Amino acid sequence: MRKVKYGSTFIEYSFHENDSLKSHYITVEKNIGVILKGKAIPVEKSDKLILKKARWILDKLNLVSVKEDEKIVTGSRITYLGRSYYVEVIVQKELKELRIDFNHSKFKILLPFPDMEQSEIQNSIELFYQERAVEKITPRVKKFSKQTGLIYEGLKFRKLEKSWGNCSGKNVITINPAAIKLPYSLIDYLIVHELCHTKVKDHSKQFWAELSTHVPNWKELNERVEKN
Secondary structure (H helix, E strand, O other), rough: OOOEOOEEEEEEEEEEEEEEEEOOOEEEEEOEEEEEEEOOOHHHHHHHHHHHOOOOOHHHHHHOOOOOOOOOOOOEEEEEEOOOEEEEEEOOOOOOEEEEEEEEEEEEEEEEEOOOOOOHHHHHHHHHHHHHHHHHHHHHHHHHHHHHHHOEEEEOOOOOOOOOOOOOOOOOOEEHHHHHHHOOHHHHHHHHHHHOOOOOOOOHHHHHHHHHHHHOOOHHHHHHOOOO
């Protein structure tokens, strides 16, 4: 296991040699950690590659710190806008229904009784994501539409199984509410990506050319999105 220092934090990583890869790739996996894959290179060079992506690596380590299907109890973590927040579960018998309080420091899950089903807690968290996605992302879609000149006909928020968003043939954009877990830099990339589909429907060279006029570093952002 190799280790580099980023600020006051040490990042441990393993190197998986693969001569078939043309470039070096970094992955972050739960219970495995940070992996750098590619052709054999000196330790000094591999350290530099890790440091170059250090901020993204630390964000990703937070995002994979807890599986989505694990029980929500005091000490769990909930991901919101690119950060992982501490959870405190409190029973308040005077409540008639479950309530979620978030104060930008931690999540408080307030339960009307102690043996509440985990499915109900998860549903409430998804509702929180849905409401915050509408609140936070809607004005950003309007902002980037005006900024880019790319016009959309409608905006929906709906759970999508295999994508963060899509754009219909009639230029109605759908955003996965789970996107609110991502940092704003990736949310904004997703928005502009879908706005570009109002002009070019497929992922042809024309599409990527259009995207690059609005997001010059789209390759880096696209790679980060695909890894989430």
